Structure formats: C-alpha cells, structure tokens
Amino acid sequence: MKQYCSTKRLKARMALLEISQTELARRVGCSPAAMARVIQGQTQRSRLLPDIARILGTSVEYLIGESNEPSKPHAASVASSLTIEEQHALSNFRALSAPDRQVVVRVVECLARSPERSVSRHSQPD
Incomplete structure (x- = not known):
C-alpha cells in the first residue's frame, strides 16, 4: 500500500533548514501547487519525494515514516541541497x-x- 508523506516531518525539516514551500518547489522543479499538495499530505508516494528528501537532507523512508533517522551527514545534506x-x-x-x-x-x-x-x-543588445 502506498504511504503518504508525513506532513509533520516534512514541515519540521523545512523549518530546520529555513526553506519555504516556494523555495522547495523551485529547487525540486515543480509548481508551487504540486508542492502544496505534497506538504498538505494530499498525494500518495509522490514522484517528488526523492528530490524533496535530497534537498532536505533526509530520506524518503524518514519522510513517509518508515525510518526514525531524520538526518544524513551534514556535508552530504548541504551538497544535496544544491541545484544542478x-x-x-x-x-x-x-x-x-x-x-x-x-x-x-x-x-x-x-x-x-x-x-x-x-x-x-x-x-x-538590440
């Protein structure tokens, strides 16, 4: 069965890294509306979750509640938050x-x- 992203965990990671919904959408490469659906828990196992997890320095498993380990090593999370x-x-x-x-x-x-x-x-120039 598909699982929903934990809105509590997702919002906590965003707050920790001071990343707004708009900024997260920009970094992931999706519309703000699509990001809002993920953040509000309206989508099941979104295709965006791997990119969201990478940018937030965590894992998809953590975001959907399958793991209780929230963080990757700091250096990896900083590097992974960079756009291409x-x-x-x-x-x-x-x-x-x-x-x-x-x-x-x-x-x-x-x-x-x-x-x-x-x-x-x-x-x-003209």
Missing part, C-alpha cells in the same frame, strides 16, 4: 586557480550588492 546549476558552478569554481577564484568571488559579491539586479541588465 549550483553544483555545476561549484565544480567549475573548484577547477579554477586560487587567483581566479578570488576574482570570481569579487565579481559575485559585486553582482549580489548591485541595486540593479534585474534580468533586463543581462538581456541581449
């Missing part, structure tokens, strides 16, 4: 020399502080 794009960027960053890494860090810090952080700034 973030994992790729990190891999490329690690391949850089130390001086190049410093340049990338400075560029990212400048972009993060920029008040004009909009998509239009990165759009193609």
Whole structure:
C-alpha cells in the first residue's frame, strides 16, 4: 500500500533548514501547487519525494515514516541541497586557480550588492 508523506516531518525539516514551500518547489522543479499538495499530505508516494528528501537532507523512508533517522551527514545534506546549476558552478569554481577564484568571488559579491539586479541588465543588445 502506498504511504503518504508525513506532513509533520516534512514541515519540521523545512523549518530546520529555513526553506519555504516556494523555495522547495523551485529547487525540486515543480509548481508551487504540486508542492502544496505534497506538504498538505494530499498525494500518495509522490514522484517528488526523492528530490524533496535530497534537498532536505533526509530520506524518503524518514519522510513517509518508515525510518526514525531524520538526518544524513551534514556535508552530504548541504551538497544535496544544491541545484544542478549550483553544483555545476561549484565544480567549475573548484577547477579554477586560487587567483581566479578570488576574482570570481569579487565579481559575485559585486553582482549580489548591485541595486540593479534585474534580468533586463543581462538581456541581449538590440
């Protein structure tokens, strides 16, 4: 018999990691409505559970109540919470020399502080 995700456990992991429903949906790659159904316990053994568990640093078995072990090792849960794009960027960053890494860090810090952080700034020229 299919089992429902434990909404209590799912919400507790989200709170622990300070991940909102919207952010979890974005990281999993589903609509906010689909995520809401999972969080509210309206879906049985959702196909999203493996990705949700990975992002929340736990297992599907824990989320559905088949295990009482909530956490994976911290380093694994941090790495698993990265999106594919973030994992790729990190891999490329690690391949850089130390001086190049410093340049990338400075560029990212400048972009993060920029008040004009909009998509239009990165759009193609006319």
